[in-house]
Amino acid sequence: MIQVQNLSKSFQDIKAVNDISFTIKKGEIFGLLGPNGAGKSTTLNMMSAILKSDEGHIHIDGNLINGHAKTCKHLIGVVPQEISLYEDLSAYKNLLFWGNLYGIPSKELKDRINKTLALIGLLDRKNDLIKTYSGGMKRRINIAAALLHHPKVLFMDEPTVGIDPQSRNHIFEVIETLNKQGMTIVYTTHYMEEVERLCNRIAIIDSGKIIAQGTQAELKELIPTKESIQFEFNLLSENDVNQLRGRLPYPLSQNKNKLLVECTVQELSKVITTCNELQLSVEDIQLNKVNLEAIFLSLTGKQLRD
Secondary structure, eight states: OEEEEEEEEEETTEEEEEEEEEEEOTTOEEEEEOOTTSSHHHHHHHHTTSSOOSEEEEEETTEETTTOHHHHHHHEEEEOSSOOOOTTSBHHHHHHHHHHHTTOOHHHHHHHHHHHHHHTTOGGGTTSBGGGSOHHHHHHHHHHHHHTTOOSEEEEESTTTTOOHHHHHHHHHHHHHHHHTTOEEEEEESOHHHHHHHOSEEEEEETTEEEEEEOHHHHHTTSSOOOEEEEEESOOOHHHHHHHHHHOOSOEEEETTEEEEOOOGGGHHHHHHHHHHTTOOEEEEEEEOOOHHHHHHHHHSSOTTO
16 A cells, blocks of 8 residues: 655754655554654655655555655545644634645535544534634544545544543544544554554654564564563462472562563463462562563663653
């Protein structure tokens, strides 16, 4: 669906995007994950023909964007970081304005506006002025504006920044609905929990370079750290640990009354059952999951949200 090949972009002496390549399949949600200033927005702006690349090529549905920008723009919808709405107009009139820019016929446009407002859960507020909306509601209207022309691909640049949890969850539900309907979605964020929930595949970007990409399972294989569970006991002897080693198929390491077991949450019940059989009193359990934050830290030596 989308091919990005050796893409680069500089602003004076700053290399914002440095020779990146990736492919996005039709119907998947592809995440660009990285800290602020990593090059996510610049990449998305080049993919949506807002910026021209210094080097490299972008193909969208077989069309080279540098030679067929107009065709590509009709294939994509763009949800920018900034709220692109007129505060003194109603939501309906804002969408009417954007729909007219797309050249959608008037009768058809009215129907599309109502259906899109229903999708984002704001049909009952369509005649209210945008300035009366919360930040999360404005974000949802921003999304609606990008959907009016029925794009095949939706680019979303940090769409949940600065909004309340309820609105964030509603946006997630809209994204999941659109994806089930077959829409391809490119999603940029610095919130690792968002891509963990939404994305089929992920590219981790830092300082303009893609440092890793793949499914969540594939990314977890890139680092030596494995999921583990730490158990704290009232009392734990060396003999107790030896008995556990004989019964459990997982690597164990002891530190006084604490035991680190290299296993997943799904295997937790087996460990607890074995402890109960040996009459070991578990005082506390701590899960050590390998998530995207841990992967980013391992690959770059810094926190994702630095």
